[in-house]
Amino acid sequence: MKLWLKNTLLILTTILICLVPLLVLNNSAFEGADGLAEEAIIEVNPDYEVWFEPIIEPASGEIESLLFALQAAIGAGVIGYIIGNMVGRHKKEKDVE
Template sequence: MKRSTIVNWLLVVAVVALAAFPLLFISGDYGGADGIAAERIAADHPDYQPWASSLFEPSEEVASGLFAAQAAIGAGVIGYYFGVARTRRKLAGAVNAPSDAID
């Protein structure tokens, strides 16, 4: 097996371990930052009234789906960028390569 393949698999195992560790060994509630911020504001300033309201209040399931769609679109954009950058780099190397056929 090539060294780069071994390194890639070790990186995959490390990422999976980093993702699984908190889920398996750390107990606690998983809450969003917006919920924590709302609780903190309510505790610090009980008479606070928001000056704007949401145009669309989705249910938790819909909000989760929208978040997943946003993540998928972002991953697609990033993947597209890396693909284009790699192809441009490859084509630039092919164009700049010296040719033995031309004298």
């Protein structure tokens, strides 16, 4: 299979994976796992006491989303650097042979 066709199929598949839940469940509230876990814990044990409190509480939901996106971007950059470095080493070793 040609590289451009494979990449196009992967991109379309990724877009479908992102869009299908939004279209099928259009009026649903997409909550984070933290909130759902807290509800489940309180349901199982109403007397549960939290062990730790957040060090810094973001001023708003937008700032919290920004920090989450920044964390994801930094992680993606690190992973991209590592993979790029590995590919570069592999190409260099292949050229030497």
